[in-house]
């Protein structure tokens with residue numbers, strides 16, 4: 001199962017527009033709060049300089065980039081954790097994703113309604129974060145109750161668990177998101193199993209006007225509010241969506257004219273990859289060069305399974321070389337001669353930049 005990145009935020013801040021911009025998938029974006037009810041999923045190709053360089057060296061007939069799934073989740077409002085605005089359902093959708101891109105509105109368009117009638121991304125952030133924390137509090141309290149019930153049959157074990165859950169509850173009550181709490185193995189398992197929302201890796205997408213990438217000063221305030229650990233990307237989402245419909249050349253020239261260089265959405269995609277903890281490996285078979293993304297720490301058979309389940313089941317071995325070696329020496333034969341080609345078995349953990357050939361029966 002592939003890892004997913006959820007797009008969250010208040011209603012009408014540009015979440016669906018962001019997904020469109022990322023995928024050209026045309027999730028319905030309209031000036032109407034709660035326009036997204038069912039979540040939309042977009043498959044987004046990941047820019048990869050290594051893949052482009054490999055394509056130049058290997059000259060395959062076909063080049064296929066790796067992809068990340070983005071899920072556009074409906075807007076949250078104050079009271080979501082108590083069911084306000086279908087809140088419980090939408091919070092449930094956030095439980096299912098592995099990391100989160102939180103979109104906040106910095107753009108000023110008077111024609112687009114804000115649910116609270118003002119532009120204040122710092123306040124918006126707090127509203128959504130509070131709902132995530134309240135949802136976690138409820139989940140943790142349920143977990144503690146369950147653990148306490150268990151304490152009757154296994155008192156010793158349950159006692160330790162109950163205390164640890166208590167620590168998490170304390171943190172959440174103080175307004176500290178669980179991603180800032182150092183979680184032990186057991187706590188991480190809970191976070192995963194119960195989909196604790198404030199534990200998920202996070203980035204902020206500040207949706208700004210194209211003529212003011214500082215978002216009227218809000219971007220700086222967001223940085224201050226969030227500290228260094230949370231990445232904040234300022235990008236004019238609506239313009240990005242419109243640019244997505246142009247040819248690459250037209251796009252380049254518009255970006256230049258608008259002074260948008262460096263504000264591109266590819267940074268959001270790259271950060272998404274990082275938040276999801278994904279590494280890239282490459283295969284070349286039948287003139288098809290392809291990039292794949294897998295969680296760091298994945299073994300060779302599991303990586304093969306990403307390509308096809310038969311390859312995982314029948315995995316024999318993997319021949320692999322590093323992309324930097326291949327780019328330097330240019331041919332397989334040269335690498336073989338230099339002893340830079342390795343044969344790896346079932347226990348091998350695939351590394352970032354491996355170029356692999358998988359043998360299976």
Ligand SMILES: Nc1nc2c(ncn2[C@@H]2O[C@H](COP(=O)(O)OP(=O)(O)OP(=O)(O)O)[C@@H](O)[C@H]2O)c(=O)[nH]1
Nearest residue numbers: 011012013014015016017030031034035036075109
């Ligand atoms: N001016 C301006 N309008 C934008 C921008 N981004 C989105 N919009 C508009 O804002 C409205 C809402 O955008 P959506 O992408 O549907 O918002 P959403 O966050 O998905 O909203 P919900 O699904 O209701 O939660 C649409 O009319 C968009 O065209 C922007 O950067 N600038």
Ligand SMILES: [Mg+2]
Nearest residue numbers: 015016035036
């Ligand atoms: Mg939407």
